[in-house]
Amino acid sequence: MYDLIIIGAGTAGINAYKQAVRDTQNILIINDGPWDTTCARVGCMPSKVLISTANRLHDAKTANAVGLDIELNADTSKVMSHVRQLRDRFTAATLKDVENWPAKHKVSGKAHFVDANTIEVNGQSYQARSFILAVGSTPNYDQQWKKQLGDRLITTDQIFELPQLPERIAVIGSGVIAIELAQALHRLGVQVSIFARSKKVGSLSSPQLQGLAQHILTKELDIRFETLPYQVQRKDQQVQLSFKDAQNKPQDLLVDYLLVATGRHSLLESLKLYQIDSRFKDIKDLPIDSKTKQLGQLPIFVAGDAYTNTPIQHEAAHEGKKLVDNCLNYPQIQAVKTLTPLAIVFCSPEMASVGRNYQQLKQDKTDFVTGFVSFEKQGRALVLGKNQGAVEIYVDRQSEKILGAELFVHQAEHFAHLLNWMITEQVTLTDCLDKPFYHPTMEEGLRTALKHARHQLHP
Structure with a gap:
């Protein structure tokens, strides 16, 4: 044994x-x-x-x-x-x-x-x-669709094996994997059409940031929210998708591949x-x-x-x-889920969630304030030509400790790590603002959000 x-x-x-x-x-x-x-x-x-x-x-x-x-x-x-x-x-x-x-x-x-x-x-x-x-x-996918479409239906298990990218592709899903791949394919010249069951992109739970993400990403990407194909058919080496548009009128779309990115x-x-x-x-x-x-x-x-x-x-x-x-050491056991939550979506601008997100804090009826900063006019973001998006930092009203954050901004992957470590060390708002913020950097935007939170706590 x-x-x-x-x-x-x-x-x-x-x-x-x-x-x-x-x-x-x-x-x-x-x-x-x-x-x-x-x-x-x-x-x-x-x-x-x-x-x-x-x-x-x-x-x-x-x-x-x-x-x-x-x-x-x-x-x-x-x-x-x-x-x-x-x-x-x-x-x-x-x-x-x-x-x-x-x-x-x-x-x-x-x-x-x-x-x-x-x-x-x-x-x-x-x-x-x-x-x-x-x-x-x-990966998740509809078994019946796979029988009908064969190798024209792909998931992340197959997409990286394509010898070259197609001219047209339809993506099912608007979550993390779907948005990352759809935007990358679009930027490489593929005509991309996204079909989403819900009206949500990526992982953001904050209503304000989710709305901002939808506004920015739909300027670049063709996303049909709350719309899924009701029929798919193989047409030689292509796929025909039948769906209803915003006016509930039947429409057909012909693509080279159907990429299903609806989770695993x-x-x-x-x-x-x-x-x-x-x-x-x-x-x-x-x-x-x-x-x-x-x-x-x-x-x-x-x-x-x-x-x-x-x-x-x-x-x-x-x-x-x-x-x-x-x-x-069984039967002596201990918790293994001990890391401060950290999740990053590599779309552009990047999305990230750190600690407890907005939705979790609301569900738990936590008493918190939200420090907000827009990067549209932030100095370093303007210099880089990356002045899009915003950040929310959630601060406990009583202890003034950082509880979590949601981000939709260039370099969110780096900000998220800083904020994650702050949360793990249980630092307070004052502790964070006592740290140096070099000028001109994107990190100065975090200071703006922290100061916004402090102003709410100490008007």
């Missing part, structure tokens, strides 16, 4: 293995498919290569904002080759690391549970005192957890503790995006490491 079996070798599983092998060699990690991460292969890394190239081209084409006149065109076959070359470099580093693990620690194949202590892989049974389930997730769903179902307990039949209703990630009262723990509402790489890595202690 093994001390620990890890199922899944993505970010969470790999980090769990690296942590566990320090304390025990009586360990097994099982993986179905490539021994690298979703992030490196089809997620954050190839998408950011595509986005970076697209933004570089966009900056050149809009250089008149800083007094330049530049004409450029993109050879998208070279762009996609560049995306894959860098993607392969990232995955190769992970694969090389895994190759150095002892062969006796690794099994390739699809695992499922027989009972609470036993799994089966490739017809062979293995037992363990504890388990970490890090099987990850897979867990692969926990493949583990046949119901063979442990019939109550585990519905994976959407599993008794998993949100803080310890324990399944029921069993020595079974779930890591990463196999079961989370924050499918973020650094959280998956953190959970994988921390869950090893719960497994090896």
Whole structure:
């Protein structure tokens, strides 16, 4: 019997293995498919290569904002080759690391549970005192649409394999993945049409910032809010989408591909957890503790995006490491969801959420004030020709500690880290304003928001 079996070798599983092998060699990690991460292969890394190239081209084409006149065109076959070359470099580093693990620690194949202590892989049974389930997730898409469209329906699992970008593409979804990819494709010259179930873009919960994001992004992107195709058909090497416009009139749209970017769903179902307990039949209703990630009262723990509402790489890595202690010290367990929330969307302007967002604070009836700053007239933003968007910082009215923030602004990825660390250290409004803000920088905008919050607390 093994001390620990890890199922899944993505970010969470790999980090769990690296942590566990320090304390025990009586360990097994099982993986179905490539021994690298979703992030490196089809997620954050190839998408950011595509986005970076697209933004570089966009900056050149809009250089008149800083007094330049530049004409450029993109050879998208070279762009996609560049995306894959860098993607392969990232995955190769992970694969090389895994190759150095002892062969006796690794099994390739699809695992499922027989009972609470036993799994089966490739017809062979293995037992363990504890388990970490890090099987990850897979893109959502309509199975019937896939049957009708074949290779004309793609997800993030296929888009980076295209030899070159198409002329026209339709995107289903307006969430994080959809907006990132749709804007990048548009900036690289693809005619993009977005169909969104709701009237929301990205991840912002603040009504003011969400409205601002919709206003700015719809100037650049063709987004049909609260509209989904009611029929899709394959027409040779194209896709015809039928939908109703704002006046409820039927319309058809012909595109080269349909990109479905409506999130991902867990692969926990493949583990046949119901063979442990019939109550585990519905994976959407599993008794998993949100803080310890324990399944029921069993020595079974779930890591990463196999079961989370924050499918973020650094959280998956953190959970994988921390869950090893719960497994090896069972029944003594502790919380593993300990990081201050941090989420970034790499659209342009970038979106970010730090700590508790606006919606969470309102739902909790927290007494807070909002420090606001627009970057339309902010000095450094004007210099850069990036004077769009705004930031909200949420401050507790009693303790004056920073509770959270939402951002829709150029360089939000950097601001978000600063604010995240402030929240983690539980600093107050006064502490933040006592820090230096160099002139002229984008960070001065944060000071403006903090001063706006202080004025509300001390008129």
